[in-house]
Amino acid sequence: MSSSINTDVEDHYFSSNPPPKALAHHEAQARDFISQHAAAKRRVVLITSGGTTVPLERNTVRFIDNFSAGTRGATSAEYFLESGYAVIFLHRQFSLQPYSRHYSHATGCFLDFLQEDASGTGVVAADDHRDELLAVLRKYRAARTRNTLLAIPFVTITDYLHELRAIARLMRPLGPRGLLYLAAAVSDFFVPPDRMPEHKIQSTDATDFLHEQEPEPEPEPEQQQQQEEEEETFDNFDSSPAVPRSKRLVVDLDPVPKFLKNLVDGWAPNQFIVSFKLETDPGILVHKARYSLERYQHHLVVGNLLTTRKWEVVFVSPRRPDRWLRVPSPAWEGKEGEPLDAKDLPDGEPEVEIESLIIPAIEQLHDEHIKSLLARM
Ligand code: 9Z3
Numbered sequence: 001m002s003s004s005i006n007t008d009v010e011d012h013y014f015s016s017n018p019p020p021k022a023l024a025h026h027e028a029q030a031r032d033f034i035s036q037h038a039a040a041k042r043r044v045v046l047i048t049s050g051g052t053t054v055p056l057e058r059n060t061v062r063f064i065d066n067f068s069a070g071t072r073g074a075t076s077a078e079y080f081l082e083s084g085y086a087v088i089f090l091h092r093q094f095s096l097q098p099y100s101r102h103y104s105h106a107t108g109c110f111l112d113f114l115q116e117d118a119s120g121t122g123v124v125a126a127d128d129h130r131d132e133l134l135a136v137l138r139k140y141r142a143a144r145t146r147n148t149l150l151a152i153p154f155v156t157i158t159d160y161l162h163e164l165r166a167i168a169r170l171m172r173p174l175g176p177r178g179l180l181y182l183a184a185a186v187s188d189f190f191v192p193p194d195r196m197p198e199h200k201i202q203s204t205d206a207t208d209f210l211h212e213q214e215p216e217p218e219p220e221p222e223q224q225q226q227q228e229e230e231e232e233t234f235d236n237f238d239s240s241p242a243v244p245r246s247k248r249l250v251v252d253l254d255p256v257p258k259f260l261k262n263l264v265d266g267w268a269p270n271q272f273i274v275s276f277k278l279e280t281d282p283g284i285l286v287h288k289a290r291y292s293l294e295r296y297q298h299h300l301v302v303g304n305l306l307t308t309r310k311w312e313v314v315f316v317s318p319r320r321p322d323r324w325l326r327v328p329s330p331a332w333e334g335k336e337g338e339p340l341d342a343k344d345l346p347d348g349e350p351e352v353e354i355e356s357l358i359i360p361a362i363e364q365l366h367d368e369h370i371k372s373l374l375a376r377m
Contacts, residue, residue, distance in 0.1 A: 003261045003295050010266075013161070013257050016193055020159040023166060026152045030088060030167050033150045034174065037086040042148075043177045043366070045085045046167055048184035049073020050092025052157040056191060056251065061200045063156075064251075068185035069105070070095030072276070072309070072355070076181060077149070078139070079359035085179070086148045090163055092184070093153040099140040102132070157187040157256060165259070168267040176373040178271035179366055180263070185278060189253035201249060260296040272369045273298035274362060277316075280306045289316040300365060302358065307342035310350055313358060317365065325361060327352045 020026075037044050050073060051066030070091055077087045077098040089098065096105060103110045113133060115126045125133045143149040152167070154160040171178040264273055275298060277289045282305055289303035293316055303314040312326040326332065327350040332340060 003258070005262050005265050006257075007262075007266075009257045010259065010262050013259075014165070017158040017161075018193075019162040020154065020156075023162055026163060027166050027170065029150060029152070030170050033086065033088065033147070034170055036147065038174055038177075041177070043085045043179065044088065044171060044174055045080050045179040045181050046088045046090060046164075046171060047073050047077050047080070047181045048090045048160070048164065048186075049077075050095030051185040052092065052160045052187045053155055054157055054187045054190045054253070055196070057200055058196055058198045059200065064187070064189075066185035066187050067278075067306070068092070068095070068183075070097075071101070073181075073183045074098045074101045075353055075355040076183065076359060079353075079355050080181075081139070081143055081148055083359060083363050087143075087150070088167060089149060089151045090160075090167065090184070091151060091153060093155050097151060098149065099136055099143075102136050157190050160184065160186065161256075161259065164263070165267055168263055168271075171268055171271060175270045175377075176272065176370045178268065179362075180268055180271055180273045181362070182273075182275045186256070188256055190256050191251075192254050195252065203249075260292075260298065264296055264298045270373060272300075272366045274300045274302060277301050277303045278306065278309075279303070286314060286316060286322055289314065293318065299369060300362065305342075308340045308345065310354055311345060312340055313354060315361065323361075325354065325357045327354050327357070 034044060049068070050070040051068040053060075053066075054064040056062045056064070073089065073091060074096040075098075077089050080087050081098070087098070091097065103113055106112075113126055113129045114123050116122070117124045124130075152163060154163050168180060171180075260275065275292065275296070277285065277292055279285045279288055285303045285305060289301040293301045299317060301316045303316055304312075310327075311329075312324055315323040315325065317323075326340070329346055329350070331344055331346055
């Protein structure tokens with residue numbers, strides 16, 4: 001059931017959907033970063049994080065978004081750095097970032113973490129945040145000094161795919177030491193360029209006169225009544241028959257081609273590839289994760305449910321039984337092996353970040369991957 005690379009679809013998609021303006025600059029940054037760490041024989045992970053957008057207009061006022069704050073990606077980046085990896089953080093612009101995530105989107109305002117110094121002429125960390133801030137600051141500074149964190153932003157699904165392909169290809173010289181950790185929430189549907197209007201979609205006919213040669217003659221009263229009746233009954237199979245189709249915004253989306261097989265076989269062969277599967281229905285999560293693994297033949301699918309994603313995930317990998325990772329809590333003792341029920345979750349955030357369990361477990365699988373590939377080389 002495994003799928004095969006379709007290079008025609010790839011060529012068509014990437015030639016008809018223009019790359020982001022900064023692609024060449026990002027490629028240059030990634031090339032330097034990768035060669036520095038390849039020379040040091042350091043492992044490099046490409047983390048994708050946050051949601052991709054689907055613009056409805058070229059000059060984009062409206063867009064469709066995919067759910068993700070970027071918590072998974074930003075938190076994972078910190079644990080990968082702690083484990084000695086160099087991290088390329090391909091993230092949705094303005095989503096959560098490693099280290100600053102502790103303060104940027106915290107409740108209240110980042111100014112709450114500051115206070116005036118004793119002399120009243122300077123600013124220092126607030127007393128009750130000083131220790132934590134110092135610990136985070138040290139880790140952040142270490143990543144800056146050692147140049148182990150490269151952040152690259154994307155906005156749209158097209159930006160994302162161009163950046164992903166370019167960086168994955170640049171990672172090839174790393175061989176099995178490269179890891180792709182695909183946690184971004186990626187749109188499955190998009191508006192292809194030939195159907196995307198240049199300007200903002202209008203909701204009234206106030207500007208129609210600009211496009212009309214001659215104004216439409218006023219209809220006869222009888223004709224008008226008939227037109228109105230037609231509009232009212234038109235398309236009335238749904239729950240709002242009073243709104244004629246001409247006044248609705250009907251969005252017609254094409255499927256985004258699936259490029260995971262191209263990534264696995266063409267862009268990043270030999271690298272260790274981890275994808276995430278997000279579902280809302282607990283009954284289908286493991287099945288969908290295994291389906292994805294068999295279809296794309298990569299190394300690991302991490303399954304998670306929207307409601308419980310900070311509490312548990314499931315590892316689905318070839319030739320191994322499914323493995324649930326769950327943050328410790330007395331609330332689910334004796335319920336191993338089955339998905340948590342969202343209504344059983346304790347209030348608030350988990351005390352342990354689940355990424356602190358996910359990353360060491362992935363590192364172990366990555367070790368095995370490196371050993372088995374290097375033995376064959
Ligand atoms: C995930 O499943 C991520 O864990 C979350 C993280 C998006 C749930 P947050 O950033 O959320 O912590 O708020 N990412 C993958 C989502 C996705 O689009 N997966 C595709 C799919 O499920 C496959 S690549 O079909």
